[in-house]
Amino acid sequence: MKTPDIFYVEDDVDYAFFMQTAVQELKDTINLTIVEDGTEALHSLQNFAESKTKPKLILLDLNLPGLSGLDLLKIIRDIPYLKSVPVILFSTSDDPEDVQASIEFGANAYLTKPDGYDNLVKCLHSVHDFWFNQHLRLN
Amino acid sequence: MNKFSVDLTNCDKEPIHIPGKIQSHGLLIAVNKSDLNISYISDNASLFLKAPAKNFLEKPLTSLNSFIKQQEAEFKIEDLLKLGVIKKTFDSITPYPLVINENPFYLIISPSENDWLLEFEPVTLQYDIQSLIGRSASSILKGKSVSDLLKGAVVEVKKLIGYDRIMIYKFLDDGHGEVVAEEKESDLASFFGLHYPASDIPKQARELYKLNLTRLIADVNTVDSPIITFKEYAPLDLTNGSLRAVSPIHIQYLKNMGVYSSFSISLIVNNELWGLIACHNYSSKFIDYKAREGSKLIGQILSSALEYRQEEEDSEVVEQFKDTATIITTHLNRDKYLVEALTGHKRTLLDVTKGTGVAIIFENVLKTIGNVPVETDILELVAWLKINSDESIYYTHRLSEIFLPAKKYKSIASGILACSISKDPDEIIIWFKPEQLTTVNWAGNADKSVIFDQGSASLSPRKSFEIWAQIISNTSEKWFPEEITSVLRIREIIVTFINKKANEIRLLNEKLQAAYEELDTFSYTISHDLKTPLTSIKTYAELLLKNKSIDGNGNKMLERIISSANKMNFLIREILNLARVGRSELTFETVNMSSLLKDINAEIWTAFKADNIELILGQLLSLKGDKTMIAQVFTNLISNAVKYSSMEDKPKIEISSYTNGEETIYAVSDNGIGIDNRYYDRVFELFKRMDNVKDIDGTGVGLAIVKRIVERHNGRVWFESKLNAGSIFYVAFKNR
Numbered sequence: 001m002k003t004p005d006i007f008y009v010e011d012d013v014d015y016a017f018f019m020q021t022a023v024q025e026l027k028d029t030i031n032l033t034i035v036e037d038g039t040e041a042l043h044s045l046q047n048f049a050e051s052k053t054k055p056k057l058i059l060l061d062l063n064l065p066g067l068s069g070l071d072l073l074k075i076i077r078d079i080p081y082l083k084s085v086p087v088i089l090f091s092t093s094d095d096p097e098d099v100q101a102s103i104e105f106g107a108n109a110y111l112t113k114p115d116g117y118d119n120l121v122k123c124l125h126s127v128h129d130f131w132f133n134q135h136l137r138l139n
Numbered sequence: 140m141n142k143f144s145v146d147l148t149n150c151d152k153e154p155i156h157i158p159g160k161i162q163s164h165g166l167l168i169a170v171n172k173s174d175l176n177i178s179y180i181s182d183n184a185s186l187f188l189k190a191p192a193k194n195f196l197e198k199p200l201t202s203l204n205s206f207i208k209q210q211e212a213e214f215k216i217e218d219l220l221k222l223g224v225i226k227k228t229f230d231s232i233t234p235y236p237l238v239i240n241e242n243p244f245y246l247i248i249s250p251s252e253n254d255w256l257l258e259f260e261p262v263t264l265q266y267d268i269q270s271l272i273g274r275s276a277s278s279i280l281k282g283k284s285v286s287d288l289l290k291g292a293v294v295e296v297k298k299l300i301g302y303d304r305i306m307i308y309k310f311l312d313d314g315h316g317e318v319v320a321e322e323k324e325s326d327l328a329s330f331f332g333l334h335y336p337a338s339d340i341p342k343q344a345r346e347l348y349k350l351n352l353t354r355l356i357a358d359v360n361t362v363d364s365p366i367i368t369f370k371e372y373a374p375l376d377l378t379n380g381s382l383r384a385v386s387p388i389h390i391q392y393l394k395n396m397g398v399y400s401s402f403s404i405s406l407i408v409n410n411e412l413w414g415l416i417a418c419h420n421y422s423s424k425f426i427d428y429k430a431r432e433g434s435k436l437i438g439q440i441l442s443s444a445l446e447y448r449q450e451e452e453d454s455e456v457v458e459q460f461k462d463t464a465t466i467i468t469t470h471l472n473r474d475k476y477l478v479e480a481l482t483g484h485k486r487t488l489l490d491v492t493k494g495t496g497v498a499i500i501f502e503n504v505l506k507t508i509g510n511v512p513v514e515t516d517i518l519e520l521v522a523w524l525k526i527n528s529d530e531s532i533y534y535t536h537r538l539s540e541i542f543l544p545a546k547k548y549k550s551i552a553s554g555i556l557a558c559s560i561s562k563d564p565d566e567i568i569i570w571f572k573p574e575q576l577t578t579v580n581w582a583g584n585a586d587k588s589v590i591f592d593q594g595s596a597s598l599s600p601r602k603s604f605e606i607w608a609q610i611i612s613n614t615s616e617k618w619f620p621e622e623i624t625s626v627l628r629i630r631e632i633i634v635t636f637i638n639k640k641a642n643e644i645r646l647l648n649e650k651l652q653a654a655y656e657e658l659d660t661f662s663y664t665i666s667h668d669l670k671t672p673l674t675s676i677k678t679y680a681e682l683l684l685k686n687k688s689i690d691g692n693g694n695k696m697l698e699r700i701i702s703s704a705n706k707m708n709f710l711i712r713e714i715l716n717l718a719r720v721g722r723s724e725l726t727f728e729t730v731n732m733s734s735l736l737k738d739i740n741a742e743i744w745t746a747f748k749a750d751n752i753e754l755i756l757g758q759l760l761s762l763k764g765d766k767t768m769i770a771q772v773f774t775n776l777i778s779n780a781v782k783y784s785s786m787e788d789k790p791k792i793e794i795s796s797y798t799n800g801e802e803t804i805y806a807v808s809d810n811g812i813g814i815d816n817r818y819y820d821r822v823f824e825l826f827k828r829m830d831n832v833k834d835i836d837g838t839g840v841g842l843a844i845v846k847r848i849v850e851r852h853n854g855r856v857w858f859e860s861k862l863n864a865g866s867i868f869y870v871a872f873k874n875r
Contacts, residue, residue: 015675015678018682095719096723096767115674115708116681116701117678117681
């Protein structure tokens with residue numbers, strides 16, 4: 001299995017499509033893997049740990065059927081191999097309580113889903129700049 | 140011997156049971172209980188027995204036998220005495236008829252401390268009065284009410300003893316007496332309704348009235364006969380005797396009234412001296428023993444009838460009160476409002492006592508029934524009660540004497556009975572009783588009764604036996620124990636009702652709170668769930684815009700889709716914000732307003748591209764509150780100011796603050812389009828927009844959020860505005 005640059009858990013097929021489109025527009029060499037629910041995500045995460053493949057960035061939708069984004073975040077932080085992977089919670093909600101919970105559970109950032117395509121592309125630009133360039137340099 | 144010298148100052152101490160004398164119409168012989176020797180004898184024995192009295196002293200009882208002729212010759216007085224001792228009563232033995240010097244006498248035997256009292260008195264009645272007494276009793280008992288009973292009794296007693304005046308004298312609470320029934324010869328002045336001071340019948344006399352139920356004073360003008368004895372230091376106790384001599388004070392009292400003969404019968408109700416049947420004759424008139432016994436019987440019948448009727452009348456009142464309590468309880472259970480239930484029906488609070496007016500203050504509303512003082516007077520009284528009584532019940536029948544302002548409405552409320560009905564001392568019920576301007580006609584002026592004679596106050600009671608009147612003012616009828624019990628009963632009912640209602644309101648409030656929370660959750664969830672599909676709509680529209688195959692017309696439509704989605708998105712965000720105000724906990728902190736406002740203004744000026752607007756910042760005091768929410772308040776207020784003034788020539792916005800007591804007040808003013816004051820109340824309502832802002836984007840949620848946040852902080856929000864001149868919005872936050 002090819003190591004994804006971004007591993008994205010999103011149950012909304014529309015938003016998954018926008019993300020796919022936006023990432024391609026941003027940089028078509030970026031490998032984006034999208035899974036639709038928590039169970040599938042769990043399966044992939046275990047595979048990453050076993051095959052020692054580490055995504056550069058994990059994006060989690062907050063509201064998922066079954067296991068939620070926060071549940072997945074906890075699981076990721078409990079897998080030693082994936083512990084250091086940056087995780088960003090990605091949600092429609094801008095409720096301060098959600099933000100606070102995510103940070104407490106160890107999310108590296110919390111992003112409110114941008115409104116509209118153009119905003120999404122802008123947002124991905126800054127995420128890419130920070131987590132793929134600047135952030136890596138910091139490491 | 141009795142050396143007690145009596146005058147008006149000590150007549151309540153006079154030992155009237157051991158006068159050392161008897162009334163001279165009869166003969167007294169006392170024999171020692173153990174040896175039956177004659178221990179005392181009245182001096183007038185010499186007249187009756189035709190032998191010197193002192194010759195009989197310390198002689199055996201049998202020494203009398205030769206002087207007294209009995210119906211059965213063999214039967215001696217000694218045997219009679221022994222029979223009585225065995226029977227333990229002389230009731231069936233005496234009066235024992237016998238003859239002394241050809242004259243018929245009755246022998247009446249009664250016990251004294253160490254002696255038997257043998258009293259001999261003349262027989263005057265020639266016929267048997269038993270049947271008369273029976274008829275009297277049944278005619279008295281026909282009386283339905285207490286007053287009918289009393290009237291019946293005086294009529295019957297008059298028939299029986301034939302005295303000129305028969306009165307019933309009732310003792311009132313403070314010991315003074317009132318004539319409550321009278322039967323008299325028509326030419327006599329009436330004593331009915333007269334009051335007599337308590338001192339007229341001293342305490343020890345009242346005690347004797349309880350022990351010896353009849354008392355005859357046969358002739359006030361005869362000279363008493365002394366009792367002679369060898370036991371000079373052991374005066375003979377005449378409590379049970381009927382010949383007992385009368386206190387000189389009492390004799391004088393009767394003489395002052397012109398009374399020659401007096402007779403009284405005790406009325407004992409519930410073991411207390413209720414009163415007397417007092418009989419006066421204006422010439423001397425002896426009453427035969429049998430007629431006295433008959434009168435005594437009538438007295439006893441009247442006593443027990445009084446006891447029964449009084450209880451019956453009392454219990455009728457009690458039943459009435461209980462009935463009222465039951466009816467009021469029913470009203471309380473059925474009616475929605477307390478005061479309405481207590482005052483709005485046929486049976487009301489007024490029926491809880493015998494008061495003639497009642498006022499209730501509940502939830503700051505005063506409601507009255509019947510005769511009550513004016514509202515300001517009632518409120519003043521309540522204020523006084525609040526300070527002067529910490530009991531749940533307070534009552535007086537002489538209000539104006541302790542609370543002077545009550546004097547001006549004493550005719551309505553000389554008596555009050557107040558009862559608190561909640562923890563709030565202002566919630567109270569007060570019953571009122573009017574002044575009873577009672578004219579009390581005193582019989583003889585007690586103040587004039589002491590006449591100074593040769594430097595010492597000596598006896599002469601009631602010398603001037605004129606009626607004098609005293610008007611008892613500032614006084615109402617007393618509050619009876621039954622009324623107080625009734626009030627306590629009603630109080631319990633009301634307090635229970637109020638508690639029940641409070642509980643219901645509390646539950647309702649909890650439900651309301653829950654409903655509110657549910658509504659917030661609902662708005663939050665639905666807004667949130669609307670956001671996702673809306674984002675999809677907008678995003679697809681944006682993606683389509685990038686599609687080169689769509690023509691200009693199509694592009695315009697796509698732009699309209701995006702614009703509508705933006706508006707909707709904004710509205711959803713506002714509703715989310717509003718719902719969040721209700722949902723989230725407040726975190727209080729001191730908010731540095733100059734830094735917060737700097738951020739907010741920067742954001743707003745960018746968003747609205749408002750570079751043409753002049754911003755003037757005054758004093759920016761820090762506020763205590765939830766920082767996020769305060770930011771929301773000012774974002775909304777300043778956004779509005781910007782939005783509604785940006786089209787002016789020289790738009791200007793000012794923000795400043797000041798402290799006023801416990802609050803810090805911020806004012807945000809603009810010179811924009813202003814608000815029509817007719818809509819003042821609607822400005823803060825959800826989704827309300829004024830008609831002069833149709834062309835300006837807005838949701839009608841912003842100020843509703845401001846109001847909700849400010850209220851959650853226990854603050855205030857208001858505005859001043861003039862159409863086409865500008866608005867000033869004020870928000871006040873507590874400083875605590």
